[in-house]
Amino acid sequence: MEVIGFGGVICAASIMGGLAPDLDHKTSTASQKLQLSSGKRKLMRALSGIFLFIGCVWILLGYSIQVGAIWIGAGIMAGSLARLRTIILIASGALMLIGYAMYDWHWIALFTGIALFIMPFVKHRWIIHSPEFAIVLSLGLFVFGSQHPGLVMASCLGFIAGWWSHLFGDIFGSDGIRSLFVPKFKIALRLFNNGGAAERMISKLCQLVAIAIWIFYGAVLYF
Numbered sequence: 575m576e577v578i579g580f581g582g583v584i585c586a587a588s589i590m591g592g593l594a595p596d597l598d599h600k601t602s603t604a605s606q607k608l609q610l611s612s613g614k615r616k617l618m619r620a621l622s623g624i625f626l627f628i629g630c631v632w633i634l635l636g637y638s639i640q641v642g643a644i645w646i647g648a649g650i651m652a653g654s655l656a657r658l659r660t661i662i663l664i665a666s667g668a669l670m671l672i673g674y675a676m677y678d679w680h681w682i683a684l685f686t687g688i689a690l691f692i693m694p695f696v697k698h699r700w701i702i703h704s705p706e707f708a709i710v711l712s713l714g715l716f717v718f719g720s721q722h723p724g725l726v727m728a729s730c731l732g733f734i735a736g737w738w739s740h741l742f743g744d745i746f747g748s749d750g751i752r753s754l755f756v757p758k759f760k761i762a763l764r765l766f767n768n769g770g771a772a773e774r775m776i777s778k779l780c781q782l783v784a785i786a787i788w789i790f791y792g793a794v795l796y797f
């Protein structure tokens with residue numbers, strides 16, 4: 575029973591780890607989970623502009639400031655809904671940084687906090703996709719996991735496996751991945767164009783293999 579539980583946690587964590595690197599891309603599968611559909615985002619952006627305009631004109635023409643402020647507030651709300659992904663990433667990053675600064679959390683909180691904070695602003699497949707980032711992230715998660723054996727360690731290992739399998743999958747694409755400090759060091763096998771159906775299939779396959787391997791390890795460790 576416990577093995578199934580561990581396998582499930584490792585599985586779920588590795589799927590998350592496999593999706594997470596592409597949070598640095600505006601319309602990746604992972605990002606879509608954090609934002610409205612593109613049609614609704616457009617609508618919210620348009621509404622935001624209209625509301626802000628009405629609010630400002632209202633106040634400038636000398637009508638009630640309170641009513642103008644309500645229009646402006648509605649404009650800010652609509653604008654925030656249009657940028658839900660950015661706000662969620664920054665807020666979770668801030669949470670991690672606060673935990674690190676005030677509650678003495680592990681340094682992996684500082685690291686992921688900064689990563690989440692910069693995620694909406696960095697170029698796709700740059701820092702977040704670099705092997706250097708993956709090494710520090712894996713090290714941090716592993717050290718943190720070792721301090722909390724059991725399910726925490728299992729999910730850390732799953733996340734690490736998912737993350738590396740994602741990078742491994744990206745290597746096959748035309749963009750590839752590159753080193754952060756030695757940008758000339760780039761691995762791109764160019765087997766397919768990034769964004770195509772082949773990319774999706776290969777990344778799914780890599781994830782399945784990674785998950786199978788970790789479930790196998792989990793079972794071996796347990797028995």
Ligand SMILES: [Zn+2]
Pocket residue numbers: 595596699703740744
């Ligand atoms: Zn990627």
